[in-house]
Amino acid sequence: MPRLLHVIGSPRGVLSRSGLVATAYLDALRAHRPDVEVDTLDLWREELPPLDEAAVAAKMAVTRGGNPDPAQRVAWDAVLAVVARFRTADRYLFTVPMWNGGIPYRVKHYVDLVMQPGLLFTLDRATGYAGLLRNKRATVIYSTGIHAPGLPPAFGADYHATYFDWWLRETGVAEIDTIRLPPTGPGPDLEPVLARAREMARR
Ligand SMILES: Cc1cc2nc3c(=O)[nH]c(=O)nc-3n(C[C@H](O)[C@H](O)[C@H](O)COP(=O)(O)O)c2cc1C
Secondary structure, three states: OOEEEEEEOOOOHHHOHHHHHHHHHHHHHHHHOOOOEEEEEEOOOOOOOOOOHHHHHHHHHHHOOOOOOHHHHHHHHHHHHHHHHHHOOOEEEEEEEOEOOEOOHHHHHHHHHHOOEOOOEEEEOOOEEEEOOOOOEEEEEEEOOOOOOOOOHHHOOOOOHHHHHHHHHHHOOOEEEEEEOOOOOOOOOOHHHHHHHHHHHHO
């Protein structure tokens, strides 16, 4: 059974704007592709392992072709479980709000956890990095309060969609469908904007 990994990057639960659009996507998916299993990873409600001294030491050992020691192994196995859940998914759906020009820290934590050498990418000193994932497709729903592409710099900078799209491509995910919500902050009525985004997600 194909599996879609739905990674929730907003802590706002049912109030999340990106989450509303993701719900439209998932409702349409369930109607048209009941064979697809949806695996929900809510980054704000599930505790992920820390990238602490033991986990980073294990990563360094593995990167250099060595073996983690027993204490590091425990930390590393917890990281590997998160990586496996990501790698074995067939499709991805992410909701990623902009926080201070970038992505929320729990989303960055997830990126740092799953992005492991030999599992998601390789590094060749002569040719550089290469992603290892194949035949994967991602849909990413980006939300902001104020920022939008093309606005003057006083309205913020985008280290958000640019960063996250870049990271996904680094893993080898070649097909990325992006839904950018127009700014959801104070301004014109949001409902028509959200309705359009939900329709895009359904399509
Ligand atoms: C901690 C925090 C930082 C934020 N920083 C920005 C920002 O730099 N630029 C911006 O346009 N909106 C910013 N916002 C607003 C959110 O991006 C906006 O409310 C978005 O619609 C939230 O999506 P969600 O409802 O799916 O959580 C920030 C919100 C929070 C909570």
